[in-house]
Amino acid sequence: MASLQVEELSHSLLEISLQELVKEPIITIPQNFIRLDQEPPSSLPYGSPSPITTPTIDMSRLVSGEDDGHELEKLHSTCKEWGLFQLVNHGVSSSLLEKLKHELEEFYKLPLEEKMKYKIRAGEVEGYGNTAREAGKLDWADRFFMITNPIHRRKPHLLPELPSSLRNTLESYLLELQKLATKLLSLMAKALKIDVTEMIELFDDGMQSVRMTYYPPCPQPELVMGITPHSDATLLTILNQVNGVDALQIKKGGVWFPVSFLPDAFVVNVGDVLEIFSNGVYRSIEHRATANSEKERISVAFFINPKFEAEVGPSPSLINPKNPPLFKRFRMEQYVKDFFSRKLNGKTYLQHMSIENGEGNSA
Template identity: 65%
Template sequence: MESPKALGLGSSLMNVQELAKEPMLAIPQPYIRSEEEEPSIPSHGSDSRQTIPVIDMNRLVFGQTDLELENLHFLCKEWGIFQLVNHGVGSSVVEKLRNEIQGFYKLPLEEKMRYKIKEGDVEGYGTILMHENQKVDWADRLYMITNPVHRRKDHLLPEFPSSLRESLESYISELQKLAMTLLGLIAKALKIEEREIEEMFDDGMQAMRLTYYPPCPQPEKVMGLTAHSDATGITILLQVNGVQGFQVKRDGIWIPVNVLPDAFVVNVGDVLEVCHMLSLYSAMVSTRALSTGQL
């Protein structure tokens, strides 16, 4: 059997957002998944039996701290994912970012392509193709490292339109503070010295991925986001609009994540799982493509 031809990092693929605008008789082959690769669609029964648990940041810090820490410990061990409410990130910061992200994806393609992934790189706008038979997600992405500042690519954040850049800078700062606070609380819940967490993550890398999932005429044939666990300490996810599709695997069943208004979804990453906190669970997540678009 002939091995797939290597294409190299940064090889281009047709923009999914533009592809979705055109009448389609069939989904292009690179996006079609085999039956083995498709997560099962959650049933109404599983939807009603299990929902993604919620952690209240106010209760963690100011309220019934011990009880909420026990809950946090349990969720990190058994679920690896939870929704975070009353997180302290200003609603104006979040709402402005939502508007700016939607504005970015409404830009003409030639404008967005100013920030495309460059040959041999992984940061930027677009899809990375490693070989010609690779299956790809039904999504468009803009990925970039945001901290430490010296690792930022000159053609990305520094070159964004001023309103988007300012919104991102505010959000990046707020999320960095929230992440460190949350990691400290996870350490406390697991009875680990907070100093160890600070040494591990305080000067660590922070990255952002802005993803748009265009509507798909045959959503059952594609994946918006391939099933995976995150190679991070924690991932903090913000849903820009209310369209569903994000799901988590628990006990072999895919459960929809119905995100609460103003909540973040926090996913425990592989880095916490493989370090000395071996009792943690790194959640397997995916995003199903839908007939309506989402961010």
């Protein structure tokens, strides 16, 4: 009977709050959250390997250029071979990161009725909640996703209506990450030997968004998925693991490996749009998040993309008779709409855009 009540409750909260669902201890995982279609975390190679050692990039060395370009070359090879790195000495103050942590923890302590002021509305993807993308299946997480740039695309009931302390801290944080993303993408253009102005024109005042995610503890983490495996439909994603609880996993050589974060480091990953723009030189990486049996996890992902009206495709600087385009050109706004209308499934959306596949949305 108890399990039936939990099942009914999970249906009633389908698009509301997992955090509310697990306030009372649950014994049976509701069917909506069971993901037997996914490789469980226990499917790692024999012997439970240590978290994979991902490359580390030092932002202070990149900017200073005092090492004869060694750090820039390391950035270039990392984006080609990994598509993901940990960024240290990034310049965002530890006091701001600590304040953001505090404000997010306070937000997720708010009563449900307060958080529901920001709920996802019918037919939209922005807001607070937990929505099913396929066959009624849900990730083990509550998310608050919103577009933050251009300013005129902000939903008036979301960021502007947040508690003032959280709103001000988030605005400061987003401003710092905008500056950081500009530096990183400009350096990547230099490493790719693309005119920096071409890169800047692509993303300057482009679409930026943020996803604040709360992962509650799960009594049977092997049955659920914190976030379904996917690659990001972005230029870059900057991930801040707010409260130090690891859950990110990346697929390397066909095997899932956990990533252990360095203190105060950001994890930066190449998105599908940057793989397309670099004509396949840089590679986006498939990743997922698992659940923890004992601890809650809070993360903030910042997504950087071109302008909605931009036409995106391989950089003309990289195309020549010996290096033909691998991907079709497309309008960014249509690309985003298509991404959110499809289920998350590894890198299949990027494959959909390849010329070799014979598909994709040409502009």
